[in-house]
Structures are given as structure tokens and as C-alpha cells.
Amino acid sequence: MRVIRYIIQKEFKQIFRNRMMLPIIFVMPVIQLIVLSYTATFEIKEVRLGVVDMDQSYSSRELVSKFQGSPFFKLVNFSFSIAELEKEMQKGDLQQIVVIPQNFEAAINKGENPKIQIITDAVNGSAASLMTYYTSSIVMDYNRQILMEKQPLLTATTGIRTPYQFWYNPELDYKNYMVPGILVLLVTMIGAFLSGMNIVREKEIGTIEQLNVTPIRKYEFIIGKLLPFWIIAMFDLAFGLIIAKLIFGIYILGSVWLVFAVAAIYLLAVLGLGLFVSTITETQQQAMFLAWFFMVIFIMLSGLFTPTESMPIWAQWLNTINPITYFMRFMRQVILKGSSIMEVMDEIISITVYATSMLSLAVWRYRKVN
Amino acid sequence: MKDFIIKEFKQIFRDYRSMIILFGIPIAQVMLFGFALTLDLNDAHFAVLDQAKDEHSRKIIEKMDASSYFILDRNLNSREEIQKVFEGGVVREVLVFKPGFSENLDKTASTELQIITDASDPNTANMMLNYTQAIISNYEQSLLLAHGKQVLIIPETQFKYNENLKSVFMFVPGVITIILMLVSAMMTSISIAREKEMGTMEVLLVSPIKPIEIVIGKVMPYLLLSFVNFLLILGLAFTVFKMPMDGNMLLLMAEALLYILMALSLGILISTVSNSQQTAMLLSMFALLLPTILLSGFIFPIENMPSILIYLSHIMPSKWFIIIIKDVMLKGAGLKEVWFPTSIILFQTVLFISLSIKKFKIRLQ
Amino acid sequence: MEIAISVKNMVKKFGDFVANDHLNFEVYQGEIFGFLGANGAGKTTAIKILCGISSPSSGELMVAGYNIYKNRDKVKKSIGYMSQKFSLYDDLSIAENIEFYGGIYGLSRQIIKQKTAEYIHELALESYEKMRVIDLPLGIKQKLAFSVAVIHQPKIVFLDEPTSGVDPITRRQFWEMIYREAANGTTVFVTTHYMDEAEYCNRVSIMVDGRIEALGTPSELKNQYSASSMEEVFIHLARKATRID
Numbered sequence: 001m002r003v004i005r006y007i008i009q010k011e012f013k014q015i016f017r018n019r020m021m022l023p024i025i026f027v028m029p030v031i032q033l034i035v036l037s038y039t040a041t042f043e044i045k046e047v048r049l050g051v052v053d054m055d056q057s058y059s060s061r062e063l064v065s066k067f068q069g070s071p072f073f074k075l076v077n078f079s080f081s082i083a084e085l086e087k088e089m090q091k092g093d094l095q096q097i098v099v100i101p102q103n104f105e106a107a108i109n110k111g112e113n114p115k116i117q118i119i120t121d122a123v124n125g126s127a128a129s130l131m132t133y134y135t136s137s138i139v140m141d142y143n144r145q146i147l148m149e150k151q152p153l154l155t156a157t158t159g160i161r162t163p164y165q166f167w168y169n170p171e172l173d174y175k176n177y178m179v180p181g182i183l184v185l186l187v188t189m190i191g192a193f194l195s196g197m198n199i200v201r202e203k204e205i206g207t208i209e210q211l212n213v214t215p216i217r218k219y220e221f222i223i224g225k226l227l228p229f230w231i232i233a234m235f236d237l238a239f240g241l242i243i244a245k246l247i248f249g250i251y252i253l254g255s256v257w258l259v260f261a262v263a264a265i266y267l268l269a270v271l272g273l274g275l276f277v278s279t280i281t282e283t284q285q286q287a288m289f290l291a292w293f294f295m296v297i298f299i300m301l302s303g304l305f306t307p308t309e310s311m312p313i314w315a316q317w318l319n320t321i322n323p324i325t326y327f328m329r330f331m332r333q334v335i336l337k338g339s340s341i342m343e344v345m346d347e348i349i350s351i352t353v354y355a356t357s358m359l360s361l362a363v364w365r366y367r368k369v370n
Numbered sequence: 371m372k373d374f375i376i377k378e379f380k381q382i383f384r385d386y387r388s389m390i391i392l393f394g395i396p397i398a399q400v401m402l403f404g405f406a407l408t409l410d411l412n413d414a415h416f417a418v419l420d421q422a423k424d425e426h427s428r429k430i431i432e433k434m435d436a437s438s439y440f441i442l443d444r445n446l447n448s449r450e451e452i453q454k455v456f457e458g459g460v461v462r463e464v465l466v467f468k469p470g471f472s473e474n475l476d477k478t479a480s481t482e483l484q485i486i487t488d489a490s491d492p493n494t495a496n497m498m499l500n501y502t503q504a505i506i507s508n509y510e511q512s513l514l515l516a517h518g519k520q521v522l523i524i525p526e527t528q529f530k531y532n533e534n535l536k537s538v539f540m541f542v543p544g545v546i547t548i549i550l551m552l553v554s555a556m557m558t559s560i561s562i563a564r565e566k567e568m569g570t571m572e573v574l575l576v577s578p579i580k581p582i583e584i585v586i587g588k589v590m591p592y593l594l595l596s597f598v599n600f601l602l603i604l605g606l607a608f609t610v611f612k613m614p615m616d617g618n619m620l621l622l623m624a625e626a627l628l629y630i631l632m633a634l635s636l637g638i639l640i641s642t643v644s645n646s647q648q649t650a651m652l653l654s655m656f657a658l659l660l661p662t663i664l665l666s667g668f669i670f671p672i673e674n675m676p677s678i679l680i681y682l683s684h685i686m687p688s689k690w691f692i693i694i695i696k697d698v699m700l701k702g703a704g705l706k707e708v709w710f711p712t713s714i715i716l717f718q719t720v721l722f723i724s725l726s727i728k729k730f731k732i733r734l735q
Numbered sequence: 736m737e738i739a740i741s742v743k744n745m746v747k748k749f750g751d752f753v754a755n756d757h758l759n760f761e762v763y764q765g766e767i768f769g770f771l772g773a774n775g776a777g778k779t780t781a782i783k784i785l786c787g788i789s790s791p792s793s794g795e796l797m798v799a800g801y802n803i804y805k806n807r808d809k810v811k812k813s814i815g816y817m818s819q820k821f822s823l824y825d826d827l828s829i830a831e832n833i834e835f836y837g838g839i840y841g842l843s844r845q846i847i848k849q850k851t852a853e854y855i856h857e858l859a860l861e862s863y864e865k866m867r868v869i870d871l872p873l874g875i876k877q878k879l880a881f882s883v884a885v886i887h888q889p890k891i892v893f894l895d896e897p898t899s900g901v902d903p904i905t906r907r908q909f910w911e912m913i914y915r916e917a918a919n920g921t922t923v924f925v926t927t928h929y930m931d932e933a934e935y936c937n938r939v940s941i942m943v944d945g946r947i948e949a950l951g952t953p954s955e956l957k958n959q960y961s962a963s964s965m966e967e968v969f970i971h972l973a974r975k976a977t978r979i980d
Contacts, residue, residue: 006838010827017826017867020649028656039664039675046673089530090701092693113522122529123700124540126410127671132527133500140507143523160475160506161482164499166489167456174492189655197648206820212788213816213893214839215808284647285560292552293395297402305669306407307494309414309460315406329459336490339457 003216007224011198015228025194029186029236033179033243040178040305047131050077050085050094057105063116063142067098072134082119089121096120096131108146168337179250180331181304183240187233188299188324191267193291195229196274200287203278222363226271233267234260253338259331262344266327266351272358273323279365298324323358326350375587396549396599400606403541411497415443416463417455422471430483430509431465439501452486462488463498531700542607543695544668546600547688550626551633551662553596556654558637562588563650566641589634596630616702625698625712629691632715635722636687642729662688690714737764738797739891739922740785745794747780754780755791756945762924762938764890767917769933770926772942773973778926779819781942782895785924786816799890812840815884815892819899822880825869829860832868833883840887854882874905881912891922898927910935930966939965941972948972 015021049067053060067073077094079085088094099117107114118135122128169176202208211221237260244250252259274291281287301308301315302324308316319325330347333339341348416434420427435442443461446452455461466484474481485502489495511522532539600623607613615622636658644650663669665679666688672680683689690711697703705712740762747755754777762768772778783789785798787807796803799813816822823832830851837847855864858878863871871879877897885892894913898906910932917923925936933939933953940950949956949972953965962968 002841003839006835009838010824010831010835013831014824014826018646018649020645020653024649024652024656028652032656032660035679036660036664039670039679044671044674086530090697090703091707092697108523113524115524115526118525118527120527120529122532122539123696124671125532125536126540128529128532129410130497130500132529133504136525136527137503137507139523139525146523160510161480162485162503162506163482164485164487166487166492166495166499169489169492169495172489172492172496177491177493193651193655197651201648205825206818207822207824209783209788209818209820210816210822210836211839213786213811213814214836215811215841216839217808283564284651285564288560288647288651289392293398296395297398300399300402300407307414307491309462310410310412311406315402332490333457333459337457337459337488339459343457343459 003220004224004227007216007221008227011225011228015232025190025232025236026239029190029240030243032186033182033240034247036182037175037178037248040174040182044127044130044134045072046074047072047134048076048093048095049073050079050088050097051075052079052082052085052097052099054080054102055100055104059105059108059146060100063100063139064098066138066142070134070138072131073138086119089119092121094121096135098135175248176250176336177332179244179248180335181328183237183244184302184324184328184331185299185304186240187237187263187267188270188327189295190233190236191229191270192274192277192295193288194232194274195226195271196277196281196287196291197284198229199225199275199278200281200284204283218363218366222275222366226275229274230264230267230271233270234263237263250335252335254334254340258341258344259334262327262330262348262351265348265355266323269323269351269355269358272355272362276358276362276365279362279367298322301325302328304328323351323354326354375590378587379591392553392595393599393602395552396545396603397606399545399549400542400603400610403545404538404606404611407541411439411494411501413441414439414463414494414498415461416440416465416498417444417446417452417461418442419446419449419452419464419466421469422467424470424472426472426475426481426509427467430467430506433505433509434465434502437501437505439498456488462491462494463502465502536611538607538611539613539700541668542603542611542613543692543699544663544666546603546626546695547629547666547668547691548659548662549599549603550596550630551658551688553599554592554630554633555637555640555658556651557592557595558589558634559640559644559650559654560647561592562638562641563644563647567646585638589638592634592637593627593630596633597627600626600630613699615699617698618704621705622695622698625691625694625708628712628715628719629687632687632719632722635719635726638726639722639729642726661686665689666692668692687715687718738762739764739766739799740768740924741795741797742785743795745781745784745796746792747777747784747789748792753945755784758794758947760940760947760950762891762922764922765917765920766937767913767923767925767935769936769939770924770942771928771930771933771939771969772926773928773976776942776976777945778942779895782816782893782924782926786814786893787811812887813890815887815889817880817884817892817894817897819895823868823876823883826867828865828867829855829863829871829879832879833886836883837886842887850886854879858882874901874908877901877905878909878912881909885916885921888919889921891924892916894923894925896926896928898929898932906932930964930969933965933969941969943972943976948975 015025051064051067053064064075068075077085077088082097082099085094085097089097097119099119101115101117104114104116116139118132120128120132166172202211241252241259273294277287277290277294281290301311301319301322308319308325311319326347330344330351333344333347418431420431431442434440444455446455446464452464455464464486466486468482468484471481471483483506485499487495487498608615637654640653640657641650644653665672665683665686667683668688672683672689675683694708694711697708738761742758742760745755745758746753758781770778770782780789784791785796785803787803787810798810801809801813803810824835827835833851833854834847837850842850855861858875860875860879863875868876868879881894881897884894898909901909906929913923913925927933936953938950938952939956940947941956942948949959949968951959956968957963957965960968960971962971
């Protein structure tokens with residue numbers, strides 16, 4: 001035990017002595033948490049809309065006023081030329097164009113089905129489908145209004161009201177969703193990168209040889225090396241949770257102890273990954289690349305930005321070996337929904353299995369003798 | 371000079387692990403973004419609390435299950451179960467049909483269908499609600515049509531620049547931007563920091579090679595690597611994802627070269643302020659990578675961010691480069707249309723280079 | 736005389752390359768044994784095997800009275816090592832380095848304190864005490880590294896080119912430290928390519944292309960090759976080398 005204490009003491013001294021490390025470990029995560037949480041939203045409001053109203057009738061103006069009244073749209077241009085507006089769309093000034101054809105009102109009066117044209121800038125495909133959805137629902141709303149005026153009896157036969165409830169996040173605040181995810185990201189990066197690079201650094205400088213001739217035991221070395229980063233990552237997690245509460249008003253609905261207990265196990269998996277990377281690399285540059293390679297894939301697949309269920313089967317298969325996915329799901333469940341230990345048992349088991357196997361693999365791979 | 375560049379190349383290429391990653395990351399990322407990460411809804415699990423169990427409720431459930439957006443997970447028996455299934459995490463939406471759903475609809479012409487979504491993921495919750503409502507409206511309309519001829523305004527939708535709403539059109543420019551930044555800025559900064567850390571930088575500095583030659587020698591291999599990566603991703607975009615190329619290929623390549631130069635000079639600047647590989651890496655990671663992903667409009671639309679972040683995004687070269695790629699590739703823009711973002715990147719390149727030179731001189735004194 | 740190191744038919748191969756080709760030698764307790772050879776002759780490979788951080792392909796090894804395969808831990812407690820690469824932590828101070836290595840070898844806090852004071856006094860480091868190792872002159876770093884390598888009073892200390900790159904005065908001081916250590920009964924196993932240093936050793940071996948070509952006291956070797964200095968002996972033998980670093 002004494003030996004471990006000396007290693008840990010040395011590690012902490014080295015970490016805190018590097019003037020640039022402190023802000024990186026303690027300030028950067030905070031900035032990241034705040035900035036990321038504010039940037040990460042898919043919400044769409046104030047779509048920049050252009051209107052071409054060729055009909056200039058009461059009905060067409062009514063429809064246009066519906067768009068004006070909607071919080072989702074911001075009318076920025078009226079024109080009689082589609083080409084002109086399309087040019088503006090190309091410049092990026094317009095996101096959507098609604099074209100009302102000449103005999104729009106006449107068609108309604110004759111009982112025909114009038115057509116309107118909706119042109120959407122679809123470079124961002126998902127935003128485009130959302131914008132189109134908003135447009136269609138406004139048109140549909142207006143449609144219902146016409147029907148009510150014309151055939152009050154008939155319309156009344158079709159009324160499925162759909163009252164809805166958003167549970168756990170009634171305001172649909174995207175930050176609620178992102179904050180736990182980003183916390184996961186933070187502890188993962190701190191754990192995997194710092195630990196992996198730290199050991200490779202000793203290899204690169206040559207001090208590892210000096211350590212290897214000492215009677216230091218493998219487990220002492222590994223514990224001494226990993227524990228400081230385990231502590232730092234746990235500290236960062238606590239710090240992040242406090243910030244989440246103070247700045248974003250997000251607090252843990254479930255058990256705080258459960259969060260920290262599972263985080264403690266999860267970190268073992270991450271540190272094991274870092275250690276493993278360090279055993280198969282010779283330089284910090286290589287270690288960093290390799291850690292990056294895994295991290296980028298794992299993070300993207302983990303469901304940080306996009307739901308894992310929507311991914312293709314092969315990606316979901318890949319996700320079964322992705323530790324971040326489990327922890328991400330666990331954190332969101334417990335923090336946002338207050339899930340109890342039983343509901344997240346699957347995740348806990350997976351994380352534990354992962355931690356055990358990753359750590360054993362890394363310890364087995366780590367050799368003092370070559 | 372030539373020998374020096376050759377040495378740099380050898381050092382990079384000898385290390386096969388780095389090579390695999392250098393070319394593996396872009397391919398893996400493009401594939402991931404292209405295939406795995408859709409912001410669209412796909413097979414979202416929903417549950418049903420059907421207290422009516424009649425014609426219309428069954429038909430609506432069938433329609434939901436048949437759509438590609440939803441998949442029926444299970445039937446619930448009581449309201450208490452709703453919370454339980456949500457806490458389990460798989461089911462994200464519950465439809466509640468009250469008793470007499472069809473009867474009310476057919477006789478009193480008014481009925482209620484409650485939609486409860488797990489909004490801990492607000493984006494998905496919102497999409498689910500939208501799609502569910504759309505399915506129900508559709509069902510309503512089909513009922514309407516069955517009643518006889520009705521006036522229906524038919525919206526004809528046209529998606530410009532990306533007819534099939536592929537998210538990959540959005541992601542490819544983003545991935546190009548990230549990879550070029552990663553390879554160019556991050557690699558250069560770390561490789562120079564490495565020479566500093568190992569003490570070999572001083573050997574180079576006292577040699578008859580001029581500082582500018584050292585820098586060029588350091589930067590050349592990464593310039594080439596980045597450009598090859600650029601072509602690789604572009605190739606994938608054309609062949610695998612069928613991305614169009616409406617603008618001038620040469621213009622796009624020239625813009626890419628400019629952006630790479632900017633990233634390289636940024637990498638040099640980072641290396642002059644960091645004292646070890648570790649700090650260079652962490653600095654690059656936090657100062658380059660995250661802003662490149664977040665403040666460039668790559669994944670999240672900039673317009674909806676708080677205004678301070680919008681201002682911040684204006685100084686992100688990545689934002690301007692993404693605009694350039696999209697405009698040239700998807701909208702067929704020429705230099706006339708993209709001169710503004712181009713000149714911003716050009717200005718930044720000059721700025722970073724002069725700052726590095728200034729820093730470098732101070733160090734030598 | 737007590738045998739500190741015994742090497743029988745030691746072979747180390749890296750693929751087809753034979754770094755150590757059937758080495759046979761013994762080192763006695765308390766002697767200064769010079770392990771000479773040109774660059775690339777296989778010295779560092781051998782020293783790493785003797786320290787237990789690399790495994791030989793075959794052969795029998797006894798270090799400090801223990802079989803190195805079976806009692807690696809016991810061997811490690813009885814040896815010290817100063818590697819060719821710099822082995823102290825640049826970003827820690829002198830005292831912190833001493834404390835760390837002392838702690839790892841299981842010395843008590845009190846002994847570590849005592850040793851620190853002793854080293855700082857002996858090496859006249861008072862003015863450097865608070866400085867980080869990175870800012871120290873190379874000579875002082877090397878002397879400090881040596882002190883740290885023997886902090887746990889090992890039976891054998893391995894020194895891999897300890898004096899490369901330092902000035903003649905520091906080299907002289909360094910050898911005085913080695914003599915002091917040997918006088919306390921420590922076996923010193925040292926590699927060098929300074930031939931004048933070879934003269935300071937009790938016995939030397941000379942390696943060429945992975946094989947030991949000569950072994951004996953400096954005067955024996957000079958007689959054997961009828962040379963006036965160790966340098967001549969070395970050049971005579973090394974001329975046969977085919978391997979170039």
C-alpha cells in the first residue's frame with residue numbers, strides 16, 4: 001500500500017505542476033458543459049419564409065396571415081417571382097417558400113382541390129422535414145377552418161382531439177437532455193485520454209524502465225497510475241453535477257449514490273481502455289490517435305446526439321460493445337426520470353461486465369518484461 | 371530542405387498505426403454519419419393503453435405500427451404502468467384510448483386520444499408527437515373522404531438541393547471540415563510539440579536550416595495527407611452517398627487547400643504556446659475540435675443559439691468553410707457567391723501565420 | 736569469492752537478429768565490472784536482461800544469488816539500475832525524485848529524509864534544492880540519477896553508459912562515487928565506451944557483434960593483445976565487427 005501511495009503522490013504532483021493541465025482538467029469541462037448544452041438543440045423556430053401570392057385574394061391573404069401568426073415562421077419576403085425568391089434561398093437568406101397559385105380562391109369556391117407549392121431548402125434534411133411538417137399543419141388548420149365555414153355539419157363528424165403531455169421535460173428543454181450526456185462525455189474523455197497518455201509518456205521519456213527494475217508490483221503500478229485519474233474524473237463529475245444544478249437547474253431525480261456508484265464502476269472500464277491503449281502504443285501521438293479513433297466512434301454511436309434506436313441494425317450491434325452507450329442511458333434514466341436501481345439493472349450489469357473484462361484485458365496485456 | 375521534408379514523411383509513414391488511423395478515421399466517420407446517425411425517427415417504440423378496443427382505435431394502432439416511424443412495443447393495462455415503461459427506457463410514447471373511442475367519434479363527432487411522450491429526449495419526443503399527429507390527421511382525412519367530396523388544399527412539397535432529405539448531405543461537409551482540422555491543426559501542433567519535448571527542435575534550430583524551412587518541412591506532409599483525405603471523403607460522398615457536385619471542382623479544391631493552410635497555421639500557433647504534447651493535444655481538442663463540431667452549424671443549427679454563441683460562431687473558420695462546401699457542391703455557387711467566406715478564411719490564415727512568427731521570434735530572443 | 740552475477744549461454748534473439756550470442760561470464764561481489772563494446776554490440780540488451788526487464792531467449796542466469804526467472808521480485812530488491820535514457824522525472828524537484836524512488840523501494844519516511852539531506856550535502860546541491868530536475872546541468876542530473884539508483888543499498892548496481900555526454904571533471908567525480916559505492920561492498924556493473932574509464936575497472940569484458948571476445952583485468956588484456964592502453968585493445972577487437980549501428 002505504501003508504494004501505491006508514493007506513486008499517487010507523484011502523479012498528483014506532476015499533474016498539478018503542469019500549469020496548463022489545471023485549467024484543462026477543471027475549467028475546460030465547465031466551459032464545455034455550458035457551451036455544449038446551449039449549442040446542442042435541434043429546435044427550429046422562426047423559419048425564414050418567403051411568400052409568392054399570385055392569387056391576391058381574401059383566402060390567400062388569410063392563409064398568409066396564418067403563417068405570420070405562427071411562432072415557427074418569420075415572413076421575410078413577399079414577391080411575385082418564384083425565381084427571385086429561389087435565388088435568395090440559394091444565398092441562404094430564405095429557408096422555405098410558399099407559392100399560392102392564381103386561382104386558389106376560385107378553386108375553393110368551386111369545391112375543387114386547390115394546390116399550393118412549398119419549396120424547402122433541404123440541405124439539412126431533418127430540419128427540412130420538420131419545417132414541412134409545420135407548414136402542412138398550418139395549411140391543414142386553415143383547411144379545417146374553410147370546411148367549418150362551408151359545411152359546418154360535416155366537419156363536426158371528424159374530430160379526434162389529441163391532447164398531449166411531455167413527461168419529464170414538459171418545456172421540451174433540450175439542455176435537460178444534453179447535460180447528462182455531456183457529463184458522460186467529460187468523465188469518459190478525462191479517464192481515457194489522460195490515463196492512456198500518462199503511461200505512454202513514461203515509456204517515451206524512458207522512466208518506465210527505471211520503474212520496471214524496481215520491485216514494484218504490477219498491481220501497485222496500475223493502481224497507482226489509474227487511481228489519480230479516477231479521482232479527478234469523479235471530481236469532475238461531482239463538479240459538473242453541481243454546475244448542472246446551479247446553472248441549468250437540473251438535479252438528479254433518482255439516487256445520487258446510485259449515480260456515483262455506477263460512475264465509479266464505469267470509470268474502471270474507461271481507465272481500463274486507456275491502459276489498454278497505452279500497452280499497445282509506443283508514443284503519445286499514437287496513443288492519442290488510437291484513443292481518438294475509438295472515442296469518436298463510441299461517442300457518435302452512444303446516442304449523445306441522435307437516438308440509438310433509429311440507427312441501423314449493424315450500428316446497434318456495434319453499440320453492444322460500446323461502454324458509453326450504457327452509461328449514457330443509465331445517466332439519463334436516473335437523472336431525468338428518477339429510474340430506480342431495478343429499472344437500470346441491465347445497464348449496470350453491462351457496465352460491470354465491461355469494466356471487469358476491459359481491466360483484466362489491459363492488466364493481462366500490460367507487461368513489465370518484454 | 372528536400373531531405374528535411376523527406377525525413378518528416380518517413381517519420382509519419384513509418385508509423386503504420388498512425389496511418390491506419392489517419393485514413394481510417396475519415397472513412398469510419400463518413401460511414402457512421404452517413405448511415406448510422408440519422409436525426410430522423412425510425413422504429414420508435416410505442417405502447418398503447420387501449421381502453422376502447424374498438425374499430426377506430428384498432429385501425430389507428432395498425433396505422434401507427436405499419437409506419438416506418440413507429441413500432442408497437444406492448445399493450446398496457448393501467449395508467450400506473452405508463453411510468454414503469456418509461457422508466458425502463460425503451461418505450462418512448464404511450465397512446466391512451468378512452469372507453470367508447472369509436473362510438474364518440476361516430477355519434478357525437480368528437481373523441482379524444484391522449485398522447486404521452488417521454489420528453490427526456492425532447493427532440494425525439496417532439497418528432498414522435500408530430501408524426502403521430504400526422505398519422506391521425508391522415509386517418510381523419512380518409513374518414514372525411516369516405517363521407518363524400520370535400521375541399522382539400524393539397525400542399526405540393528418540393529425539397530431543393532436534397533430531394534430525398536438525406537442527412538448525409540449535411541454531414542459530409544461537416545466531416546470534411548472536422549477531419550481537415552483534426553489532421554492539419556492537431557497533428558501539426560502535436561508533432562512540433564513533440565520535437566520541443568524531445569529536445570530535437572533545438573538541434574534543428576541551430577542547424578543551418580532556416581526556421582521557415584523547418585516549418586514548411588513540418589507542414590508539407592500534413593498538407594498532402596489532409597488533401598488526400600479530402601479527396602477520399604469526397605470520393606465516398608460521390609460514390610457511396612451519391613452526393614451531387616453542382617459547382618466547379620477546381621474551385622472546391624482550391625478552397626480546401628486554403629482551409630488546410632489555415633488549419634496548419636493554427637496548428638503551428640498552438641504548438642508555439644503549448645509546452646508538451648499532452649497540452650498541445652488537450653488544447654487542440656478543446657479549442658479546436660468542439661467548436662468545430664458545435665459552432666459551425668455542422669450538427670446543430672446556429673440560428674437558434676444564444677446570441678453570444680452566434681457571435682462566437684462568426685470567428686470559427688469551420689463555419690465559413692462548411693458554408694463554402696455546401697454552396698459549391700449543392701447549390702452550384704461560384705467564386706462570386708462565396709468570396710466573402712473565402713476572404714475571411716484567407717484573413718485568418720494570414721493572422722495565424724503572423725502571430726506564430728511573432729511568438730517564435732520572442733522565444734528565440 | 737562470492738559470485739554476484741553468473742551468466743551461462745545466454746542468448747537473446749529479435750527475430751533472426753541475434754543480439755546476444757551465447758554469453759558466458761561471472762561477476763564477483765564487490766568488484767567493478769566494465770562491460771565494453773561498440774555501439775550496437777548488444778550491451779544494453781544484456782543489461783536489460785540482467786535487470787529483469789527483458790527476457791532472454793535461452794540461457795541460465797543468476798543475479799544476486801537468485802534465479803532471475805523464479806525470483807524476479809527478490810532480484811529486483813537487490814539491484815539498482817541507471818538507464819541510458821534519463822531516468823529521473825523532469826518535472827519533479829530533486830527531493831521529490833528521491834522521495835518517490837525511496838518510497839517505491841519501501842524505505843521509511845525517516846530514512847528518505849536522511850538520504851535526501853545526505854545526497855544534497857554530498858553532491859553540493861544546496862543551491863539547486865528547489866529547482867525542477869529539468870533545469871539542472873547534465874552532470875548533476877547524472878550524479879543524482881546514480882545516487883537514486885543506489886538509494887536502497889542494492890547488492891548490485893547496473894549503470895548503462897552513465898557518463899556519456901558529461902565533462903571530464905564530472906566524469907572523474909562520478910567515478911569517485913562509483914569507487915565509494917564499491918568500497919561499501921556493492922557490485923558495480925558498468926557499460927561505457929570511454930576507454931580511459933575501462934582502466935578504472937577491476938575486470939572488463941569486450942563485446943563484439945553480440946559475442947564476448949575478451950574478458951579479464953585491464954592489465955591482463957593489455958598483455959594478451961600486447962597493447963599499451965585499453966583503447967588499443969578495443970580497437971584491435973572492434974575492427975573485426977561487421978555490425979554497424
